[in-house]
Amino acid sequence: MQKKWAYWKEKMAPYVLLAPFLFWFIIFFGYAFIRVVYFSFTKYNLFDPPTFVGFKNYLDLFREYLFGVAFRNTLMYSIIVTTVQTIFALILAVVMNQKIKGIRFFRAAYYMPSVTSSVVITLIFIWLFQRKGLINYLVTLYHSYGKMIGVFFLLLIAMQALLVFKEKRQGRPVKYLEPSYLVLSILFAAIVTYILRIMGYITVVDVKPVDIIWLNTREKVFGWLGPLSFARPLGAIMILNIWTTIPTFMLIYLAGLQDIPSSLYEAAEVDGANTWQKFRYVTIPQLRHITFLVVTLGLIGTLQVFDQIAIVGDQAPLESIVTLAYYVYRNTFPSSATPHAGMASAGAIVLALITLTLVLIRKKNIRRGERLIWPVLKRKKI
Structure with missing residues (x-):
């Protein structure tokens, strides 16, 4: 009897620890999800009793112009933001993983946007994107000093390449971005440019001050791409979201980089691998599960983007910024009209299905990629 009690005690211990989370999850998510599914098949305005209408809400949903715009904006926003933030988060993590004096300060500084209030950051960006804001001012300066900036970077690249080539020709191991040479190259380029x-x-x-309308416009960015173009206000929100999300994913990648055994890099160096080959054949494969996590979190976050859209609000035309999450909110809490909670619930279900589908596709692709890449890497000589 005592052994049986000890057995069940051991089996039930995890569930006891998980009980608060499971209670919270079932009440606030499970019950809410069931209610949303039910309301999606009804005509409901939050005040009168719901009336069952079957699939009418879903049919009306795909006939509505604004929902089509929201659907397209959401997919475009999610694909672009997730791709860009994943790439830059990985690059930034590799840079922040270097053993350089004072690197902890830069890690903390780069992470600051992620711990700052989203509302505050969005309000600051609204000010930056005004017609006479900082963004247009910086673009004006670039047009004025464009030639000087171009000459400076050309001299910088040329001097750095010359110093590195000289050292490599003498058989000395030196990096392409050798810090000491980089400082000399910057000083040389600055002095010559000044002269x-x-x-x-x-x-x-x-030049005349640049007067780009970032928010209150329906103008398309990259209009020559046709269906792949998007409204400029949505592009401004993409920039905001990328800037605030990259630091979080950078930390996730940084944890993954520090978990990679140094013996793998040492073995690659023995085989004659250069920096790019070590990054391609060691770093990226070792971070495949981290990449899956980052991409999954990015997809879920971008598909459900709401706070930045809601705060921008009347600063931009609705069809230029509306996403599926904001579409659901507008139908549930319209400013001066009858709520359409049934339509909003149907939109929420569609959003959930899209999110689940993209995550499952990503999971299937990463497993397929593992099956394809590892036999090749085992046979390939670095």
């Missing part, structure tokens, strides 16, 4: 500016070979162009 050329004084001598009049480089002039500052007098």
Whole structure:
């Protein structure tokens, strides 16, 4: 009897620890989900009793123009933001993983946007994107000093390449971005650019202030792409979301990088692998599960984006920024009309199905990629 009690005690211990979470999940998510599914088949305005209408809400949903715009904006937003933030988070994590003095300060500084209030950040970006805001001012400066900036970077690249080539020719191991040479190259490029500016070979162009309308417009970005173009206000929100989300994913990648055994890099160096080959054949395969987590979280977060859209609100035309999550909110809590909770519930179900489908596709692709890449990597000589 005592052994049986000990057995059941051991089996039930995890469930006891999980009980608070399971209670919270069942009440606030499970019950809410069942209610949403039920309301999606009814005509319901939050005040009168719901009336069963079958699949009418779903049929009306796909006939409505605004839902089609929201559907397209959501997919475009999710694909672009998830791709860009994943790539830059990985690059930034690799940079932050270097053993450089003071690197902890830069890690904390880069992470600051993620711990700052989303509402505050969005309000700041609304100010930055005004017609006479900081973004247009910086674009104006770029047009004025574009030639000087271009000459500076050309001199910087040329000097750095010359110093590195000289060292490699003498058989000395040196990185392409050797910090000491990089400082010398920056100083050289700055001095030469300044001299050329004084001598009049480089002039500052007098241009009119740039007056780009970032928010209150329906103008498309990359209009030549046709169906792949998107409204400029949505592009501004993409920039905001990418800037605030990259630091979080950078930390996730950074944890994954620090978990990779150094013996793998040492073995690659013995086989003669350069920096790019170590990154391609060691770092990326070792981070495949981290990448799956980052992409999954990115897809879920971007598909359900709401707070930035809601705060921008009347600053931009509705069809330029509306997403599925904001479409659900607008139907449930319209400003001066009868709520359409049934339509909103149907939209929420469609959003949930899209999110689940994309995550399952991503999971299937990563498993297929593992089956294809590992036999190749085992046979391939680095």
